[in-house]
Amino acid sequence: MEHGTTPASSLRDTIRNLPTRSGVYLMKDANDIIIYVGKAKNLKARVSSYFSGRKDPKTAILVQRVDRIDYVVTRTESEALLLENNLIKRWSPRYNINLKDGKTYPVIRVTNEPYPRVFRTRTIVQDGSNYYGPFPNINSIERYLDLIERLYPLRKCRGHIRTRDHPCLYHHIGRCSAPCAGRITREAYLEHVAGVRGLLSGETAEVRERLRLDMEAASGELRFEKAAECRDLIRAIDTLETDQQVVDFDPDVRDYIAFASETDMCTFVVFQMRSGKLLASDVYRASVFGSEEEDLEQFVVRYYDTKRAVPARLYLPIPLPVDDLAHYFRQEHGAEVAIEFPDTGRDASVLGMARENAVQDLARRKRETGNLPALLDLAAVLGLAGPPLRVEGFDIAHIGGRFTVASMVSFSNGVPDRAQYRRYHIRSLDGRIDDFEAMREVIARRYQRVLNENLPRPDLILIDGGKGQLNAAQEILEGLGIGTTPMVGLAKKLEEIFVPGRSDPLTLPEGSPPLQLLQYVRDEAHRFATTFRADLQSKDVSRSLLERVPGIGPKRSAQLLRTFGSLEAIADAPVDVVVERGGIPRDTVEQIRTLAGVRAEEASDEAADELPEVAAETPTVSYRRPPKPEDEPPRGERSP
Numbered sequence: 001m002e003h004g005t006t007p008a009s010s011l012r013d014t015i016r017n018l019p020t021r022s023g024v025y026l027m028k029d030a031n032d033i034i035i036y037v038g039k040a041k042n043l044k045a046r047v048s049s050y051f052s053g054r055k056d057p058k059t060a061i062l063v064q065r066v067d068r069i070d071y072v073v074t075r076t077e078s079e080a081l082l083l084e085n086n087l088i089k090r091w092s093p094r095y096n097i098n099l100k101d102g103k104t105y106p107v108i109r110v111t112n113e114p115y116p117r118v119f120r121t122r123t124i125v126q127d128g129s130n131y132y133g134p135f136p137n138i139n140s141i142e143r144y145l146d147l148i149e150r151l152y153p154l155r156k157c158r159g160h161i162r163t164r165d166h167p168c169l170y171h172h173i174g175r176c177s178a179p180c181a182g183r184i185t186r187e188a189y190l191e192h193v194a195g196v197r198g199l200l201s202g203e204t205a206e207v208r209e210r211l212r213l214d215m216e217a218a219s220g221e222l223r224f225e226k227a228a229e230c231r232d233l234i235r236a237i238d239t240l241e242t243d244q245q246v247v248d249f250d251p252d253v254r255d256y257i258a259f260a261s262e263t264d265m266c267t268f269v270v271f272q273m274r275s276g277k278l279l280a281s282d283v284y285r286a287s288v289f290g291s292e293e294e295d296l297e298q299f300v301v302r303y304y305d306t307k308r309a310v311p312a313r314l315y316l317p318i319p320l321p322v323d324d325l326a327h328y329f330r331q332e333h334g335a336e337v338a339i340e341f342p343d344t345g346r347d348a349s350v351l352g353m354a355r356e357n358a359v360q361d362l363a364r365r366k367r368e369t370g371n372l373p374a375l376l377d378l379a380a381v382l383g384l385a386g387p388p389l390r391v392e393g394f395d396i397a398h399i400g401g402r403f404t405v406a407s408m409v410s411f412s413n414g415v416p417d418r419a420q421y422r423r424y425h426i427r428s429l430d431g432r433i434d435d436f437e438a439m440r441e442v443i444a445r446r447y448q449r450v451l452n453e454n455l456p457r458p459d460l461i462l463i464d465g466g467k468g469q470l471n472a473a474q475e476i477l478e479g480l481g482i483g484t485t486p487m488v489g490l491a492k493k494l495e496e497i498f499v500p501g502r503s504d505p506l507t508l509p510e511g512s513p514p515l516q517l518l519q520y521v522r523d524e525a526h527r528f529a530t531t532f533r534a535d536l537q538s539k540d541v542s543r544s545l546l547e548r549v550p551g552i553g554p555k556r557s558a559q560l561l562r563t564f565g566s567l568e569a570i571a572d573a574p575v576d577v578v579v580e581r582g583g584i585p586r587d588t589v590e591q592i593r594t595l596a597g598v599r600a601e602e603a604s605d606e607a608a609d610e611l612p613e614v615a616a617e618t619p620t621v622s623y624r625r626p627p628k629p630e631d632e633p634p635r636g637e638r639s640p
Helices: 009-013 043-049 056-064 077-091 138-151 188-199 205-220 224-242 290-305 322-333 346-370 374-382 435-452 467-480 513-546 555-563 567-572 575-584 586-617
Strands: 002-006 023-028 034-040 068-073 105-112 120-122 131-134 256-260 263-272 276-285 313-317 338-340 390-399 402-412 424-425 460-465 487-491 497-500
Touching: 009 043, 009 068, 023 043, 023 077, 034 043, 043 056, 043 068, 043 424, 077 290, 077 322, 105 138, 105 188, 120 138, 120 263, 138 188, 138 224, 188 205, 188 290, 256 346, 263 290, 263 346, 276 290, 276 346, 290 322, 313 346, 374 513, 390 435, 390 513, 402 435, 402 513, 424 435, 424 513, 435 467, 460 467, 460 513, 467 487, 467 513, 487 513, 513 555, 555 567, 555 575, 567 586, 575 586
Parallel strands: 256 313, 313 338, 390 460, 460 487
Antiparallel strands: 002 068, 023 034, 023 068, 105 120, 105 131, 256 263, 263 276, 390 402, 402 424, 487 497
């Protein structure tokens, strides 16, 4: 192999003198640290492409840190792929793919020992052990391990086998075959291990048939307990197989790899098909700085370096050098792997499903880490001095003038900061319907408190509504002396953006990142407000219903709801508990239970009657809404 270096003093000039042969290039920073390793069919052409023409942001980030470039010439591109992988493993360059599990799902490990053990783990040790999974469903992995213990009891003790005269308790309860006490030969023990591997690979037909025959034999001999045990094992196998979401009856061992990327963020998803079933999926998150082809090829090599199970067929979403990858699998794994790039049919459909999973994970990453590009775009659209890293959004909710409430949601770096959410009872309307006045009240209460307590001010305030609501809020800010705080209104009907002092609204292309960000804040404020309003309405209905019961007045009904939370909770609680904690007679509790049952039937009928109208009026939006959070934020402030 030929080695070379481009001196830092004339980087661009010496790039012109790079050889046109295949090889590996090593980009180094000013401290002579390797920051990126890549392979090329033509070193000169590939390296030159980094420094010519328009560059996307991620390439620009990489190039501006390059101070010098070393290279190694190889005889073939296949050799370059192997060398690239070895150099990446040795130096772990900052800008090469560094695989990070998107989810810390456990796997099942079958150890590489004379008497192998089986257990679940989250750590991969490259010692020849076999790994199966990962298992997104924790219950599923527990069912597998329980089934294995009952069908193929392997040893539980760690380390080398120590000879015993008497087996441990696990043997006596049927969960260990006791090789330590000579209760099973090594050949028979390894047959158990083979059965475990077959079960984990989805090869269950033979196991199920053997259990069926054992069940029939035990039943014929009137050993009903044994027959029931076999029946339960068959059911357990069936339950595990129903967890598989995809079945196509193709016995080949196949892997499907897809990815989704945006700027330097990328998520790779691997679907493992075994015996026609989707056995498991891997999700990996990475930062990428090469082309799609380079990133995918690097991922394939890095993935199978850490996973010993190599498939017979590998399906990829974009074409890669087949000969190079096939050579890698032969050289490093001693396996012949057929590599295909389907664009139609069954395999393309499975790749599409893997791609959709990658897209969803990438969206989660953006929500978790922030959305600075959208904030920068939004700042440019609105003419802000900088990206609005802190956005506060407001909405009003009521039903016919009753239960009028307001919400404030807070976003940090483009993602919800739910600890800062607040909700308000609107007190100034006395049953009138006046969204403008309600907006004035909540803005006054919020930002008077911000001033009084010297709290951080937002970089942008978003009002759910049009020009009227925006002007009402702007009046209050100016009265408080903070009228320079940027504020916009977003109207639902046409998704128009209203800006103070501007007569015509702004419109952004449907699906554009800045509009999606504003919609996210607006819809979150709306959800938070309507949830609060519905909660108040439900409690009011419960109070009214409770007051129908003789002996329960306003004070007692309020006290019961504070104690139990809802009418349904009172009805579901044990009678003795309600009597003791609620301080009411037993016959009154029975009347509440009857009332709750009647109310539930009425609510069901009302929901059935109103469902078509509600569905017809449900608005559609131009982007995928985020999932509703599992935990409702705290109630927060009630008054200034």
